[in-house]
Amino acid sequence: xxxxxxxxxxxxxxxxxxxxLISKKFENLNLKKILVKDSKKIRENIDKSLFTTKxxxxxxxxxxxxxxxxLGNEQPALDYVLTAINQKKHxxxxxxxxxxxxxxxxxxxxxxxxxxxxxxxxxxxxxxxINTVQNDLKANHITEIIGILNGTTNYIxxxxxxxxxxxxxxxxxxxxxxxxxxxxxxxxxxxxxYKISILASLAFRKYISPDSVSCVGIRSISKKDxxxxxxxxxxxxxxxxxxxxxxxSLSINVSPYLISLDNPLSQVDGVLNAVEIKGDLVGxxxxxxxxxxxxxxxxxxxxxxxxxxxxxxxxFLPYNCKESFVITDKNISKFYLRLEVNDxxxxxxxxxxxxxxxxxxxxxxxxKKEIDSACLTLITHEIEExxxxxxxxxxxxxxxxxxxxxxxxVL
Amino acid sequence: xxxxxxxxxxxxxxxxxxxxLISKKFENLNLKKILVKDSKKIRENIDKSLFTTKxxxxxxxxxxxxxxxxLGNEQPALDYVLTAINQKKHxxxxxxxxxxxxxxxxxxxxxxxxxxxxxxxxxxxxxxxINTVQNDLKANHITEIIGILNGTTNYIxxxxxxxxxxxxxxxxxxxxxxxxxxxxxxxxxxxxxYKISILASLAFRKYISPDSVSCVGIRSISKKDxxxxxxxxxxxxxxxxxxxxxxxSLSINVSPYLISLDNPLSQVDGVLNAVEIKGDLVGxxxxxxxxxxxxxxxxxxxxxxxxxxxxxxxxFLPYNCKESFVITDKNISKFYLRLEVNDxxxxxxxxxxxxxxxxxxxxxxxxKKEIDSACLTLITHEIEExxxxxxxxxxxxxxxxxxxxxxxxVL
Numbered sequence: 001x002x003x004x005x006x007x008x009x010x011x012x013x014x015x016x017x018x019x020x021l022i023s024k025k026f027e028n029l030n031l032k033k034i035l036v037k038d039s040k041k042i043r044e045n046i047d048k049s050l051f052t053t054k055x056x057x058x059x060x061x062x063x064x065x066x067x068x069x070x071l072g073n074e075q076p077a078l079d080y081v082l083t084a085i086n087q088k089k090h091x092x093x094x095x096x097x098x099x100x101x102x103x104x105x106x107x108x109x110x111x112x113x114x115x116x117x118x119x120x121x122x123x124x125x126x127x128x129x130i131n132t133v134q135n136d137l138k139a140n141h142i143t144e145i146i147g148i149l150n151g152t153t154n155y156i157x158x159x160x161x162x163x164x165x166x167x168x169x170x171x172x173x174x175x176x177x178x179x180x181x182x183x184x185x186x187x188x189x190x191x192x193x194y195k196i197s198i199l200a201s202l203a204f205r206k207y208i209s210p211d212s213v214s215c216v217g218i219r220s221i222s223k224k225d226x227x228x229x230x231x232x233x234x235x236x237x238x239x240x241x242x243x244x245x246x247x248x249s250l251s252i253n254v255s256p257y258l259i260s261l262d263n264p265l266s267q268v269d270g271v272l273n274a275v276e277i278k279g280d281l282v283g284x285x286x287x288x289x290x291x292x293x294x295x296x297x298x299x300x301x302x303x304x305x306x307x308x309x310x311x312x313x314x315x316f317l318p319y320n321c322k323e324s325f326v327i328t329d330k331n332i333s334k335f336y337l338r339l340e341v342n343d344x345x346x347x348x349x350x351x352x353x354x355x356x357x358x359x360x361x362x363x364x365x366x367x368k369k370e371i372d373s374a375c376l377t378l379i380t381h382e383i384e385e386x387x388x389x390x391x392x393x394x395x396x397x398x399x400x401x402x403x404x405x406x407x408x409x410v411l
Numbered sequence: 412x413x414x415x416x417x418x419x420x421x422x423x424x425x426x427x428x429x430x431x432l433i434s435k436k437f438e439n440l441n442l443k444k445i446l447v448k449d450s451k452k453i454r455e456n457i458d459k460s461l462f463t464t465k466x467x468x469x470x471x472x473x474x475x476x477x478x479x480x481x482l483g484n485e486q487p488a489l490d491y492v493l494t495a496i497n498q499k500k501h502x503x504x505x506x507x508x509x510x511x512x513x514x515x516x517x518x519x520x521x522x523x524x525x526x527x528x529x530x531x532x533x534x535x536x537x538x539x540x541i542n543t544v545q546n547d548l549k550a551n552h553i554t555e556i557i558g559i560l561n562g563t564t565n566y567i568x569x570x571x572x573x574x575x576x577x578x579x580x581x582x583x584x585x586x587x588x589x590x591x592x593x594x595x596x597x598x599x600x601x602x603x604x605y606k607i608s609i610l611a612s613l614a615f616r617k618y619i620s621p622d623s624v625s626c627v628g629i630r631s632i633s634k635k636d637x638x639x640x641x642x643x644x645x646x647x648x649x650x651x652x653x654x655x656x657x658x659x660s661l662s663i664n665v666s667p668y669l670i671s672l673d674n675p676l677s678q679v680d681g682v683l684n685a686v687e688i689k690g691d692l693v694g695x696x697x698x699x700x701x702x703x704x705x706x707x708x709x710x711x712x713x714x715x716x717x718x719x720x721x722x723x724x725x726x727f728l729p730y731n732c733k734e735s736f737v738i739t740d741k742n743i744s745k746f747y748l749r750l751e752v753n754d755x756x757x758x759x760x761x762x763x764x765x766x767x768x769x770x771x772x773x774x775x776x777x778x779k780k781e782i783d784s785a786c787l788t789l790i791t792h793e794i795e796e797x798x799x800x801x802x803x804x805x806x807x808x809x810x811x812x813x814x815x816x817x818x819x820x821v822l
Contacts, residue, residue: 139713
């Protein structure tokens with residue numbers, strides 16, 4: 001079977017995909033047209049005749065079998081993808097926001113029209129995590145997914161682990177092209193939120209909206225947290241995590257986590273991504289690799305195209321689009337808590353009492369004198385997340401506590 | 412499409428596969444018969460009527476569409492698998508020795524007969540590395556594969572890292588059921604050799620015989636090596652490694668390697684397996700997970716069955732069965748070398764001279780006094796492997812050198 005391909009978008013990723021297709025490494029894959037903003041712009045090694053500025057020249061061309069969507073953002077990507085599916089074209093997309101928000105609609109329409117939609121590149125770049133969850137682990141009852149899903153924040157946190165301050169690490173990331181001029185989406189965890197909701201939908205086989213993911217970014221982490229974490233044998237990572245508590249309820253969040261230094265996840269530094277999947281049969285499986293960049297992303301996109309090329313005609317829904325889960329904050333976790341307290345007698349006793357009243361016990365504690373106050377850092381034993389967050393309110397009210405500086409989960 | 416399944420073998424893995432199939436978690440997969448040695452033996456939750464002691468009752472049954480082979484060893488597995496394929500039955504196997512030695516014959520016959528042969532469980536247990544190499548990374552030019560492919564030796568080495576002597580660690584592994592009563596296949600690296608030759612064949616797309624893999628096991632590693640490696644910032648692992656030097660020549664070996672402690676591979680301890688794959692697009696991808704055990708192995712076997720169930724009819728050869736590579740020892744590597752030398756002046760000078768004459772320069776060196784001699788440990792700069800091994804002969808001839816205690820590659 002041969003496939004005629006239309007490419008929507010020719011930024012760094014689209015350009016790389018175009019080059020690979022043009023190289024003729026792949027039998028029977030023919031790049032027919034590329035949607036660009038400016039068809040006059042010279043793109044080395046791509047024949048100008050391939051360019052069009054009109055989406056309909058691709059979407060309405062009956063000779064095109066498959067579109068690759070690398071535009072990013074919700075619109076016009078959504079309209080284009082739905083139109084393509086209605087025209088019975090297969091879709092390969094790298095668009096996490098699109099698939100997180102509109103996957104239900106897109107997959108339902110694709111089932112109706114009998115075409116395939118693949119999105120390996122939408123999560124964790126070159127790491128084949130979607131295929132692993134959907135196909136290789138199909139026999140498993142998956143119970144948990146944990147991921148370092150954003151290379152920008154992982155780069156910044158790795159630099160902070162090495163001693164940089166946040167602002168300096170962000171500046172470096174921007175200079176190296178790892179962070180956008182407006183880095184909000186990455187820093188606030190929104191990018192990770194889209195990705196963990198896609199992975200959770202596939203793993204637990206019911207659609208989970210990104211809106212249901214509680215989300216804390218990395219601005220709340222300071223260099224001081226890294227120093228303290230390291231002393232206690234931990235590193236800090238921004239994780240997306242989804243955990244099935246029972247058939248009906250799911251804990252899902254994006255948030256900074258302390259990770260023990262003997263867990264390989266703690267060694268995944270720089271722009272790398274990593275995903276850990278827990279299943280009843282496979283146990284724990286971890287995938288580590290490049291989470292972004294033109295080549296790793298093209299690896300996934302081309303893998304998807306080749307999968308469609310060799311697939312049968314049968315189309316499956318990847319998840320139940322009608323039911324979902326109750327999102328709960330009843331997951332059990334250890335917590336890291338850093339407080340700025342008055343440097344006076346009885347502080348630890350006061351805090352210990354308040355925590356005990358809330359059912360919280362302490363596993364490790366470190367107090368350090370600072371200029372006008374003291375820094376009290378503790379790690380709790382396991383507690384229901386909701387209880388921990390509510391007990392923070394009691395801690396905050398103590399006269400000896402000046403400020404809750406940080407509070408993160410411990411993996 | 413529904414599949415009627417015949418299971419060849421009911422040891423720990425076969426039993427787990429049978430339980431999963433009987434549980435009816437999977438639509439349209441029907442376990443019809445199980446080949447056992449003793450049909451009177453009671454196996455909990457499996458109806459006795461499924462058992463047969465006659466292979467032909469499965470292989471010649473026209474109602475059976477697919478066989479799962481979990482017998483292990485070459486024979487009678489090879490005869491059974493070839494017979495099944497001739498009877499147009501699909502094959503799922505966990506047998507690395509079979510597929511490493513006879514893959515060429517088996518895949519060629521399967522192509523002729525139009526049936527699928529899947530072997531995810533043959534390499535790295537629950538880790539979906541075969542599917543990753545064959546499908547997800549299909550768009551890549553893969554250049555190197557490195558793996559911790561044997562859980563038994565990885566367990567022993569992890570215990571040795573923790574301070575155990577080899578014999579004690581082996582005894583523990585046997586008590587826990589991780590090592591066989593006769594552990595030769597694991598300890599000498601034969602098991603890893605089968606696995607790396609299968610992975611290399613798939614990754615580089617030409618059949619590579621396990622006989623062409625140079626192989627050193629873990630008996631050559633002592634606790635002293637771990638202590639010295641740790642001082643220099645390394646751990647020691649038994650790796651299978653295959654590296655393409657150019658279109659025609661390949662370096663492939665199983666051998667102990669020093670791995671830097673900041674490489675996540677060095678943290679893969681206990682019975683875990685890990686595989687790192689390097690490709691032109693994906694960069695470096697690492698998969699870590701359970702390399703053995705009934706459940707992880709069943710995860711891969713059931714994944715394979717479900718893949719066949721949803722596959723089209725087209726059968727592909729996974730590699731070129733007619734051409735192969737020239738196996739070369741011209742790969743470039745750093746080496747770790749531990750020598751027992753006379754505790755006298757000029758030893759380092761003598762060794763430095765001999766190494767320099769052979770084109771070898773030294774990156775790090777540590778000398779320690781022992782009772783009647785000294786222990787000299789060094790790490791070389793990169794050198795062609797063949798040159799390193801030939802220069803060892805000159806080192807051995809030096810009057811100040813009592814013994815070459817260890818020599819391992821550095822990753």
